[in-house]
Amino acid sequence: MTDINENIESPFKLKVSFNKLLEYYEDLVKNEDKTIVAKAKRVLNIASEYPELRDGFTNTKILKNREKEISIILQDTFSPLLTKNEIKTASVPFHNLIFNKSERFRDIIKTAGKGFELKIKNMPEEYRYIIACTVILNFCYGFNLNFRRPFYYEIPDANGIMRYYKIMYNADFCEIIPTEKAPKITVEDYEELLDNFENLELWKEKFPPNSYLFKGFVISNMFDVTDDQSISNVKSTLIKDEACKDDTFMEDFYEIFRSLLGINDIKVGFSIYNNEEHTFEHVYGVTASSFLLGNVEKENCHNVLCSWSHNRLFKEHKYFSISDVDKAYNKVGDCIPQINILRKQGIKSAIFAPIANEDGLMGVLEIVSNRPKELNSVNANKLEDIMPYIVSAVERSKVEEENLVEAIIQKECTSIHPSVHWRFEKEAKAFIKDEMSGKEARFRKIVFDDVYPLYGQIDIKGSSEARNLATKEDLRLQLNAVKNIFKKAQEIKALPIYDQFIFQANNYLNGLKEHFQVDSEQQITSFFINEVEPVFAHLREVKELNELIETYHASIDGKVEVLYKHRKGYDETIARINQEMASLLDKKQEEAQAMYPHFFERFKTDGVEHNMYIGESITKEKSFNLLYLYNLRLWQLQVMCEMENAYYQMQSEFPISLDVASMILVFNQPLSISFRMDEKQFDVDGTYNARYEIVKKRVDKAFIKGTNERVTQKGKISIVYSQKQDEVEYMRYIKFLQDKNYLDNDIEIVELQDLQAVTGLKAIRVSVLYHKTENDKLFYTYDDLMKELKA
Known part of the structure; x- marks a missing residue:
């Protein structure tokens, strides 16, 4: 130039x-x-x-x-x-x-x-x-x-x-x-x-x-403001939204502290204090180390700190340093836990600063070096200027965590769906406004008028029978084990009481075969816990019986205190079915919400039920058209077919093989729903609308008129309705899904026996077409699928 x-x-x-x-x-x-x-x-x-x-x-x-x-x-x-x-x-x-x-x-x-x-x-x-x-x-x-x-x-x-x-x-x-x-x-x-x-x-x-x-x-005059800039960088880094989730967050933090202390060879870690358990824990969601904990996920504070350092952090809220870890170890040996922990990690000097406010300790900032003397009580004073910002960041983080916990509780434990959240927010603001202006504040009733309901369920067929079979098998195994131990005891030393226990066990075994009652499980469980166990505690002293009793106790579940093998398989199957079906439904719901906003809730019972409500009063905007209702009905029918397919593709993974049956209830009149504060959920509002709830609760147990056959059946989807126009509408959807190879051609229309206060119900039943796997291009009826899976 x-x-x-x-x-x-x-x-x-x-x-x-x-x-x-x-x-x-x-x-x-x-x-x-x-x-x-x-x-x-x-x-x-x-x-x-x-x-x-x-x-x-x-x-x-x-x-x-x-x-x-x-x-x-x-x-x-x-x-x-x-x-x-x-x-x-x-x-x-x-x-x-x-x-x-x-x-x-x-x-x-x-x-x-x-x-x-x-x-x-x-x-x-x-x-x-x-x-x-x-x-x-x-x-x-x-x-x-x-x-x-x-x-x-x-x-x-x-x-x-x-x-x-x-x-x-x-x-x-x-x-x-x-x-x-x-x-x-x-x-x-x-x-x-x-x-x-x-x-x-x-x-x-x-x-x-x-x-x-x-x-x-x-003329440019320059001034070294590294300390001031480091403090500013700490503030900027901690203020950033999502900063702690960034992979580079800790490396940026290292650089800031290196500039502040003027030392290249340092690392920064954090330990979060759990006040309820008096433990230090790793920070989750961040790639931060904890040098006080090492590889341990959590540890009692007294196992990590000596009494002096514990008092220094918890009571005095003051930092402390170890300028030469090896020298300190040579002096005190394994007596001081923090020195022992640092030495095992190859750390030579360290500073520990309390992250504390007026409520007490929230965590510990840890700065460590692989060189002795680098970190000490003199340069630890440089932390004085930045600790207030770290304290503020941790306070904010705790508030955010509490808000997140509340959000998760609301999501998982209440029915305030995002589609209606705006209405709750509106009423909450009105409540706050009234309260602050001195008026009598009350949370007004949340009601949505003129909404169309949709209901569906994928129900586990024969779940009660399956649980009873699992229960009887567990009780039979345990009764036989008890009987064998008493027989062995009788051989060692004949006592009439042993015969009585054997007789009682045989009596219960015969009862399991002939007439298993509602209270049978409770009676037999009481026999094991209150009568058998005290005797076994005594018989364990007999050398020849000890191994048998040990084997017996090894088969007993510690939580329920009975043999819990087959029932556990049943419970795990039900839980996994519910989890998988609910997860699939939730994922599909995201697509449906994108088409048009509507209220949605689901429940896990012996299967998964769901309610949906769609209408202008929910969306808050004057954009509703019946086209969106018809679209949601078609979406629901299609998703029920997909859930059936997904279930049978994963059925072999479950401990017990169970069948499912799907049902959709069609209600063609708009109704009102209101949020019941005491139950924390929406329900239909008004006497007329209650008819819908009655049908919903009883229809899956309804029989086809003149028969003992339930309307719901494995391998089929049942669409229950009462109006001819509903039949015409759903026949169009079925024809469309038949063309897409979701449904078979075996359509049947049946009448249902009258329910209490409800008459004139009909149902369309049609078989679902299945695939063996997600990538399978062939289509199977339920019977074909079962043959293929067993082949």
Whole structure:
């Protein structure tokens, strides 16, 4: 580069000039102090010999050729006495060209290493032009536009630690002169620019490139503000939303503390304090280590800290340091838990600072190094300035966690669906407004009128029979085990009481075969716990019986105190069916909500039931059309087919093989629903609408008229309705899904026996077509599928 204006777009045509500085010296010639006068004359004489130094120049070669003379002219501004202390440069503004510098600045750049390029940290290239224009507005037109903001250099030191230098500019030796290219800036122009800072083209229009002459230079004084910037970086990092979930969060944190402490070899960790259990725990959701815990997930505080350090953190809320872990270990051995823990991790020095507020300890900040003496009680004092921000961040995090817990509880344990949340929010705001204005505040009833209901269920067929079979098998196994132990006891020592226990066990076994009653399980369980167990406790002393009784006890479930093998398989099957079906339904619901918002809730029983309500009063907007109801009905029928398929594809994974049957209830009249505060769920509102709830609760047990056959059947979907128009509508959907190979062609329409206060119900039944696996392209009826799976 020979011309300083090369490859730079700017409103300025730059010229290095010392004219304004020389004018100061011209005034100093009149000074009474002869020494000052002599110095001023010397500077002016040099300037007169080289007029380009006053007139200005753009050729960088002149800076090199006149380096000695420029140094003399700048000698008063760059005092030789302060050159090793001051961080100072003389340069061209908005340019990286530096032509005079203090020794300390020279050393700092040299230490940064080869290839280091000096750049202002927070002055984006795209804003340089605009910032130059704001300077012109103030300098040439007298507008008081406050554009000043601190600028920084980031320069690494000898240890590779980033240090921050704040730049203060002295612009006393500058001149800005409009050229003939410069349009006159009016008040209207100024006001337009005030609202268009980022509109670069507008600024270029008002301040064309090279339309102003800049003559002079600027002096930059820099100050090491690494500590202040580290504190600021801590604040910025902790304030960021989602910061702790970022993979780079901890590495950024390391860098901040390295700059603050001036130590390259450190790591930062956290331990969160659980007040209820008095334990330290790892921070979840962050890739942060805990050096107090090591690889242990959680540990009692007394097992981690000695009594002195425990008191220091918990009572005094003060930090403590270990400057030489190995030396401390050699002195006290394994007696001090934190020293032992650190030594095992290869840590040589450490600082532990309490994260505490007036309510007590919330956690511990841990800073560790692999070198002894690096961390100590002296540099630990630097933490004083940043701990308040870490405390605030942890407090905020705890509040966010509490809010998240509440949100999860609301999601999992109540029925406030997102589609109706707006209504609850509206009433809550009204409640708060009334309360704050002194009125009697009450939470008004939440009612949605004129909504269309949809109900469906995928029910586990024969679940009661399956549980009874599992229960009887468990009881039979346990009774036989008890009987065998008493037989062995009788062989060792004949006692009539043993015969009585054997008789009782046989009596219960016969009862299981012939007449298993509702209370049979309770009676037999009571026999095991209250009669058999006390005797077994005594018989364990008999050597020949001890192993038998040990084997018996090994088969007993510790929680329920009975043999729980087959019932456990049943319970696990029911739980997994419910979980898988509910999960699939929830996932499909996201698609349905995207089509049109509606209320949705589901329940896990012996299977999964779901309610949906759709209507204008729920959506809050005047956008509802019956088209969205018909679309949701078709979606529901399709999803029920998909759930059936998904179930039979995973059936083999369950401990017990059970069947399911699906049903949809069609109700073609709109109704009202209200939120029942005591039950924390929505229910139909009004006597007329209660008919819908009666049908919903009883219809799956209904029989086909004139038969003992239930309306719901494995391998089929039953669509229960009462109006002819519903039949016509659903026949269209079935025809469509038959074409898509979701349903078979065996449609049947049946009448249902009357329910209490409900007559005239009908049902369409049609078989589902299945796939063996997700990738299977063949279609099977239920019977075909069972044959294929057993083949």
